[in-house]
Amino acid sequence: MRIRTEKLTKIYDSRTGSSEKTIGALDVDITLDKGETIGLFGSSGSGKSTIGQMLSGLLKPTSGKIFYDEKEISYPFRGKERRNIQILFQHPEVSFNPALPLIKSMVEPYKIFNIEYSKEILIESIQRFGLHEEHLLRKPSELSGGELQRAALSRLLTFEPEVMVLDEPTSMLDVISQGQIINMLREYQREKGASFVFISHNRTLCEMVCDRIYRVEHGCVAQETDGAASFPEKTQGVSQ
Amino acid sequence: MRKKKKKNLPVIVGSVIIGIFIVIAIFCEQLAPYDPAITSINVYQRPDSAHLLGTNDLGQDIFSELIYGTRVSMLIGVFAAVIATLVGTTFALLSAYYGGIVDRLITSLTSLAMAVPGLALTTLLVCYLNPGKLSLIVAISITSWTGTARILRSRLLTLMEEPFIKIEKAIGQKDSVIMFKHLAPNIKDIILSRGAMSVSGAMMTEASLSFLGLGEFGEKSWGSILHYAFFRNGVIRGLYWWYLPPIICTSLAVLGFMLVGYYGQQNK
Known part of the structure; x- marks a missing residue:
């Protein structure tokens, strides 16, 4: 089991002074095997992204546990799990520092993880994602969404993460770019046996990409069997 | 397509004013007709x-004093503002980045410092x-970083x-790199315009303090000239040229920095 969560819960404090709490995620139990793709499917505001960010170590859970290769990991992630669990976001246009040319952001993983770097290596690696040297010199605002998302993906795959949380990675892209991204991800998965958590509100895409689908409603998660999810009774009537 | 940059008249006017004062401050030896320290018998x-x-109570040339005063006033104003902006930016970065207890401490400190009457x-x-230039700079910057x-x-x-900040965190980038390479450059417009506003604030404070006689002794700023004009009967006698x-x-000068600071930010 690559990733397993136990009663993962996130409760947001509302504005200061008010005692009202908002439930981001409640008692989430999910499992993710090596080489598997699971889907988190739900409407917007259901808590999919909250779960995704907790899984990738960007949000501190209020309670609950995350296990990585059966070893408990806690926020903030460090060392091996920090490198191996990554996240790809929905909005490619804000996935890079807008003040810097793309190349400055692209070389960062090489420096952080001490990967052998030369400009040729970088150019070769982005060429596999359909990008060229001249793209590197531009600012993020001068590139299209599809180009940026491919760059973001290529940046992550530089250091070969084992688990990737894909937070609606294609929802802002046109159909052609969508297909390209999905194919690149599938190829990477086949090569390296990586595991994906695919977050989406697109039913068809979820069914196409995922091995198993969890449905998320009001922060609660239940696994679907034959297109139906049965939530535990206590979660009924939980308001957002 | 890149948008054509719109001409920002207030910023241009402000920059011109600042530019003129900077030139005067740098070349005051060449521009001043007399040494402002030299006294003569031609008083008032x-x-x-x-x-x-005209001349003041000690027969010193007021025009030369004014020119040399530009250097002192600008120096204190700019340096105090640079320090205040640096301190304010650093506190803001630490506060926003680490959140939690660090944020609460810095926010409380800021509120506390804001509640104390500045002057x-x-x-x-x-x-x-x-009293002196250095202590003026220190004192002004200690009290003026809060707004920034x-x-x-x-x-x-x-x-x-x-997301790009979250991604930097996710790939394990160092905190200091995220703060100074990824956060700071994206607020540089506000930092610069706040800096320009701070200069005007610092110059006002400096003028007030020097007027009270707390300025540098022997080296007159604009505030100090006013101090002497007031306490050596210049105002009572109606010597308005003093x-x-x-x-x-x-x-x-304050207007110049205000224009640059205020409209430089609004353009964004």
């Missing part, structure tokens, strides 16, 4: 061709630190929610 003279703005505290500090820190913090908090020029210069 009215403006004439030899002394454009009173600065006066007290200067008195303790021996508060405004930048709120801007940084929204920036912290941006007390009006430093007031006009201070107002103009």
Whole structure:
């Protein structure tokens, strides 16, 4: 089991002074095997992204546990799990520092993880994602969404993460770019046996990409069997 | 397509004013007709061709004093503002980035510093630190970083929610690199405009303090000229060529920095 969560819960404090709490995620139990793709499917505001960010170590859970290769990991992630669990976001246009040319952001993983770097290596690696040297010199605002998302993906795959949380990675892209991204991800998965958590509100895409689908409603998660999810009774009537 | 940059008239006017004062401050030895420290027997003279703005109670040339005062006033204003902006930016970065207890501590400190009446505290500090240029700079910057820190913090908090910052965290980038390479450059416009506003604030405070006689001894700023004009009967006798020029210069310089700071930010 690559990733397993136990009663993962996130409760947001509302504005200061008010005692009202908002439930981001409640008692989430999910499992993710090596080489598997699971889907988190739900409407917007259901808590999919909250779960995704907790899984990738960007949000501190209020309670609950995350296990990585059966070893408990806690926020903030460090060392091996920090490198191996990554996240790809929905909005490619804000996935890079807008003040810097793309190349400055692209070389960062090489420096952080001490990967052998030369400009040729970088150019070769982005060429596999359909990008060229001249793209590197531009600012993020001068590139299209599809180009940026491919760059973001290529940046992550530089250091070969084992688990990737894909937070609606294609929802802002046109159909052609969508297909390209999905194919690149599938190829990477086949090569390296990586595991994906695919977050989406697109039913068809979820069914196409995922091995198993969890449905998320009001922060609660239940696994679907034959297109139906049965939530535990206590979660009924939980308001957002 | 890149948008054509719109001409920003207030910023241009402000920059021109600042530019003129900077030139005067740098070349004051060449520009001033007399050494402002030299006294003569021609005291309380009215403006004439030899002394454009007349002379003061010690027979010193007021026009030359004004020119040399530009250097002192600008120096103190700019340095105090740079320090205040640096302190404010650093606090804002730490506060927004780490959140939690660090944020609460810095926010409380900021509120506390804001609640203390600024001029009173600065006066007290200067008195303790021996009057002089350095203590003026220190005292002004200690009391004027709060606004910058508060405004930048709120801007940084929204920036912290941006995916590219989260991605930097996710790939394990160092905290200091995220703060200074990824956060700071994205608020540089606000930092610069807040800096320009700070200069005008610092120059006002400096003028007030020097007017009270807490300025550098022997080296007169615009505020000090006003101090002497007031305490050596310039104002009572109606020698307006003595007390009006430093007031006009201070107002103009403050206006210049305000224009750049205020409209430089609004353009974004």
